[in-house]
Amino acid sequence: MSKNVVIVESPAKANTIEKFLGKDFLVTSSYGHIRDLEKKNMGIDIKDNFSPRYIVPENKKSVVTELKKLTKKAETVWLATDEDREGEAISWHLKEALKLSDEKIKRIVFDEITKTAILNAVENPRGIDYNLVEAQQSRRILDRLVGFEVSPILWRKIKPNLSAGRVQSVAVRLIVEREREIDEFKSISRFKVTAVFDCVDCDGKNVKIKADLNRFLSNSEEAEKFLIHCKDAEFLVASLEKKPVKKSPAPPFTTSTLQQEASRKLRYSVARTMLIAQKLYEAGKITYMRTDSVNLAEQALDAAEKQIVNEYGKKYSHRQTYKTKSQLAQEAHEAIRPTDFSKESVTGSREENALYELIWKRAIASQMSDAEIERTTVKINVSNSDEIFVAKGEVIKFDGFLKVYLESTDEENGENGEEGLLPELKENQKLKYDLITATQRFTRPPARYTEAALVKKLEELGIGRPSTYAPTISTIQKRGYVHKDERMGKEREYEILSLTSDKKIDQETKTEITGADKGKLIPEDMAMLVTDFLMEHFPRIMDYKFTAHIEEELDEIARGGIDRKVMLDEFYFPFKEKVDHTIENTERVSGERILGKDPKTGHQVSVRMARFGPVAQLTNLNDEESKPQYAGLRREQKLETITLEEALDLFKLPRNVGEYENEEVVIAIGRFGPYVRHKGKFYSLKKEYDPYTVNIDEAIEVIEAKRKADAEKTIKVFDENPDYKILNGRWGPYLKAGKKNVRLPKDREPESFTLEECIELAENYVPNKGRSKKKKTK
DNA sequence: CAGTGAGCGAGCTTCCGCTTGACTT
Numbered sequence: 001m002s003k004n005v006v007i008v009e010s011p012a013k014a015n016t017i018e019k020f021l022g023k024d025f026l027v028t029s030s031y032g033h034i035r036d037l038e039k040k041n042m043g044i045d046i047k048d049n050f051s052p053r054y055i056v057p058e059n060k061k062s063v064v065t066e067l068k069k070l071t072k073k074a075e076t077v078w079l080a081t082d083e084d085r086e087g088e089a090i091s092w093h094l095k096e097a098l099k100l101s102d103e104k105i106k107r108i109v110f111d112e113i114t115k116t117a118i119l120n121a122v123e124n125p126r127g128i129d130y131n132l133v134e135a136q137q138s139r140r141i142l143d144r145l146v147g148f149e150v151s152p153i154l155w156r157k158i159k160p161n162l163s164a165g166r167v168q169s170v171a172v173r174l175i176v177e178r179e180r181e182i183d184e185f186k187s188i189s190r191f192k193v194t195a196v197f198d199c200v201d202c203d204g205k206n207v208k209i210k211a212d213l214n215r216f217l218s219n220s221e222e223a224e225k226f227l228i229h230c231k232d233a234e235f236l237v238a239s240l241e242k243k244p245v246k247k248s249p250a251p252p253f254t255t256s257t258l259q260q261e262a263s264r265k266l267r268y269s270v271a272r273t274m275l276i277a278q279k280l281y282e283a284g285k286i287t288y289m290r291t292d293s294v295n296l297a298e299q300a301l302d303a304a305e306k307q308i309v310n311e312y313g314k315k316y317s318h319r320q321t322y323k324t325k326s327q328l329a330q331e332a333h334e335a336i337r338p339t340d341f342s343k344e345s346v347t348g349s350r351e352e353n354a355l356y357e358l359i360w361k362r363a364i365a366s367q368m369s370d371a372e373i374e375r376t377t378v379k380i381n382v383s384n385s386d387e388i389f390v391a392k393g394e395v396i397k398f399d400g401f402l403k404v405y406l407e408s409t410d411e412e413n414g415e416n417g418e419e420g421l422l423p424e425l426k427e428n429q430k431l432k433y434d435l436i437t438a439t440q441r442f443t444r445p446p447a448r449y450t451e452a453a454l455v456k457k458l459e460e461l462g463i464g465r466p467s468t469y470a471p472t473i474s475t476i477q478k479r480g481y482v483h484k485d486e487r488m489g490k491e492r493e494y495e496i497l498s499l500t501s502d503k504k505i506d507q508e509t510k511t512e513i514t515g516a517d518k519g520k521l522i523p524e525d526m527a528m529l530v531t532d533f534l535m536e537h538f539p540r541i542m543d544y545k546f547t548a549h550i551e552e553e554l555d556e557i558a559r560g561g562i563d564r565k566v567m568l569d570e571f572y573f574p575f576k577e578k579v580d581h582t583i584e585n586t587e588r589v590s591g592e593r594i595l596g597k598d599p600k601t602g603h604q605v606s607v608r609m610a611r612f613g614p615v616a617q618l619t620n621l622n623d624e625e626s627k628p629q630y631a632g633l634r635r636e637q638k639l640e641t642i643t644l645e646e647a648l649d650l651f652k653l654p655r656n657v658g659e660y661e662n663e664e665v666v667i668a669i670g671r672f673g674p675y676v677r678h679k680g681k682f683y684s685l686k687k688e689y690d691p692y693t694v695n696i697d698e699a700i701e702v703i704e705a706k707r708k709a710d711a712e713k714t715i716k717v718f719d720e721n722p723d724y725k726i727l728n729g730r731w732g733p734y735l736k737a738g739k740k741n742v743r744l745p746k747d748r749e750p751e752s753f754t755l756e757e758c759i760e761l762a763e764n765y766v767p768n769k770g771r772s773k774k775k776k777t778k
Numbered sequence: 779c780a781g782t783g784a785g786c787g788a789g790c791t792t793c794c795g796c797t798t799g800a801c802t803t
Binding site: 009010011029030031032033034036037039059060063081082085086087089090136139140142143144145146147148149150151152154155160161162163164165166167168278282290464465466467468471472475479610611612615617628630632654668669670675677682 | 779780781782783790791792793794795796797798799800
C-alpha cells in the first residue's frame with residue numbers, strides 16, 4: 001500500500017501523472033462526481049436552508065468502495081481534481097464520502113499535465129476552498145429546483161415525460177424562435193447582374209474577367225432595360241485599387257469550436273466528435289477534450305514552434321497566446337491540442353485520424369504567422385448609365401498559417417466563391433463584354449440550427465458547459481422537442497436574362513430547389529407548445545440572460561461575498577409562488593386552432609395536439625352525439641401554420657380506388673410517403689403520381705411494375721430450400737440466405753452456384769463492418 | 779412503418795455537470 005494516494009477525475013489522466021510521481025505515489029481516479037442529490041423529494045430540505053441530501057448513486061458505489069480501500073491505509077490523500085467549481089466540489093465530496101480527516105488530505109491543482117507543473121503542485125498544497133464548494137452546491141441545488149419543480153407542471157398541463165431545465169428549455173426556445181422566423185420570412189426577389197469581359201493582359205494574352213454590378217436590380221423590366229443600355233455601351237476601367245490585408249489564424253480548439261469545425265469539415269455530429277476525441281485522449285494522442293480554454297502550456301508552445309520552424313521555416317513561426325472571450329469560462333484545462341506536435345497523423349481508424357489531423361492543424365496554425373494578401377478592386381463604368389461593375393481579385397503574397405489550415409464558416413451561400421487572380425489592368429482601359437446576365441435571386445430566410453451551430457449559440461450565451469453540449473442535444477431530441485431531419489424543399493422558377501456578344505437578349509426560365517435542408521434541428525409542435533407555456537409562466541428562466549445572471553451570483557458566493565441561503569431564498573420563493581399559481585390556475589394546453597368550416601358538410605375543422613401527436617379534427621357542431629373524425633398531421637406540417645385547405649386534404653386519404661384481383665386497392669400516405677395497399681402489401685407511389693387523384697388503372701400499373709421488378713430480381717431459387725435465393729440487387733447479383741445478404745465471388749456466373757456452395761458461403765460470410773449501420777440500443 | 783385518439787387513474791417520468799464502462803447484436 002502506498003503512503004500517498006492521489007485522486008484525479010479521469011483515469012487517463014491518472015496514468016499520465018503516475019509516471020511523473022514515482023513509486024511513493026499511487027494515482028487513481030474518481031470518474032467524475034461520486035455523489036449527487038437524492039432523487040426522492042427533490043433531494044433538498046428547503047425548510048432547512050436548502051440543505052442538500054447527498055447519496056452515492058448506484059453506478060458509483062464500486063468506485064467509492066475501491067477508493068475507501070485505497071485511502072484507508074494511506075498517510076496522505078492528495079485531492080487533485082480540476083481547478084474549477086465542479087472540481088473543487090468533487091474534492092469535497094471525496095473528503096466527505098471517504099471520511100477523510102482534514103489532517104490527512106492535501107488539495108493540489110495544476111493547469112497543465114507536465115512533470116514540472118505536477119511536482120510544483122505537490123510542493124504547494126492548499127486546503128479545500130469551501131466558498132467555491134458553496135457556489136457549486138448552489139448551482140446544483142438551483143438546477144434541481146428548476147428541473148424538478150417545472151417538469152411536473154408540464155406532465156400535468158401538457159404531456160407526461162416532458163422536461164424543463166435551465167439549459168435545455170433555452171436550447172429548445174432558440175430552435176423554436178428560429179423556426180418561427182423562417183415561417184414568417186417573406187422572400188423578395190431581385191436581379192443580380194454579372195458580366196464577363198474580354199481583355200488583353202500585359203503578356204498580350206486574351207483573358208476574361210468576371211465582374212458583378214454593385215447593386216441588385218429590382219425586377220425583370222429594370223434588368224432588361226439595363227441590358228438594352230449595355231448593348232451599345234462602352235466599358236471603361238474607372239479605378240484600380242490594391243489593398244494589402246492580413247488574415248490571422250484562429251485560436252486552438254475548445255470543445256465548442258472543435259464540434260463546430262468537425263461538423264463543417266468532417267460532417268460529424270456533436271456526439272460523434274466527442275466519442276472520437278475521447279478515444280484519442282485515452283490513447284494519449286491529444287489533451288483533454290472537454291475544455292473552454294484556448295490557452296496552451298509553455299511546453300506546448302515550445303514544441304509547436306520547433307515543429308513549425310523545422311517543417312516550414314522560421315518565417316512561418318509566430319508564437320502567440322490567445323485570450324478566452326467568454327467571461328464565464330472556467331479554464332480548468334488547456335486548449336485541445338496534440339500531445340506530440342511532431343506527429344501529423346496517428347494510427348487508428350479513419351475517423352480518428354481525420355479528427356486528429358484537424359486538431360493538429362488548428363493547433364499548429366495558431367502558432368503560425370499571419371497570411372498577407374493583396375486585394376484588388378476594379379471598378380468598371382458603363383458609358384450610358386450610372387451603374388458600376390466591380391471585379392475583385394485576391395493574391396496571396398505570403399501564405400503563413402494558410403499553409404496548413406483555414407477555418408470554415410457557416411455561410412452556405414456559395415455565390416461569393418473564391419476570388420481568384422485578376423489580370424493586370426490600366427485605368428481608362430476599354431473592355432469588351434462577352435456576356436452579361438441578369439439572374440433572378442431570392443432573399444433567404446435564416447438557416448435552421450445544426451447541432452454545432454446550436455452549441456456555438458449556447459456557448460455565446462454562456463449556457464451549458466463543455467461536458468454537457470452533446471448530452472443536451474440528445475436530451476431535447478429524446479423528449480420529442482426536436483428532431484434531425486431532411487426536408488425535401490420545393491421547386492421554384494427563376495428568370496435569367498442574358499445579353500450575348502452578338503447583341504441579342506435572351507430570356508429563360510429555370511427551376512431551382514428551395515427550402516431543402518439536411519441534418520438540421522427542426523422543432524416538433526410539442527416544442528412550440530412547451531416553449532410558449534414556459535415563456536408565459538416562467539419568463540425569467542427562459543430569459544437568455546438568466547444563466548449569466550446566476551453565474552454572477554455564484555461568483556459572488558465563491559468570493560465569500562454572499563451566503564448561499566440568501567441567493568437561493570431570493571430565487572426560490574418568488575419562483576415557487578409562480579409554480580403553485582401555474583398548477584392551480586392554468587388550463588391544459590393543446591395548441592388548438594379552429595381553422596374554419598368544411599364547405600361541403602359545414603363541420604368545424606380544427607387542429608390540436610392529441611395523445612399520439614398533432615391531429616386535424618372534423619366536428620359536427622349540430623350533433624353532439626356524433627364522434628369527431630380525426631386525421632394525423634403529416635411530418636412537415638405544423639399546428640401553427642397549417643391552413644384550412646391543407647387540413648381538409650388530410651381527410652381525403654386513405655382512398656379506396658377500386659378492386660383488383662378481387663381485393664380492394666387503397667391509396668394512403670405513410671411515414672415514407674404515399675403508397676398503394678393491395679392484399680396486405682405496400683407499393684410506394686413515385687412522385688409523378690398524385691395520391692389524391694390516382695385511379696384504379698394507375699394503381700394497378702404501380703402494382704404490376706413492382707411485381708415485374710421483383711421477378712427480374714430473382715435469378716435462381718433453390719426448391720430444396722426456398723430460404724436461399726440468388727437475386728439481382730443494386731450492386732449486382734447476391735445471395736440471400738434467410739435474412740443474411742451475402743456477396744458472391746465475381747468470377748462465376750451467378751446461376752452456376754449450387755445449394756451446397758451457397759450454404760457454405762453463407763456460413764463463412766463476415767459482413768463488412770465499416771459501413772453497416774449501427775443498431776439503436778435503448 | 780403505414781390505420782389509433784374513451785375513461786378510469788396506480789405509479790412512474792424530470793434537472794445540470796463531472797466522468798467512463800457494461801450491456802447485446
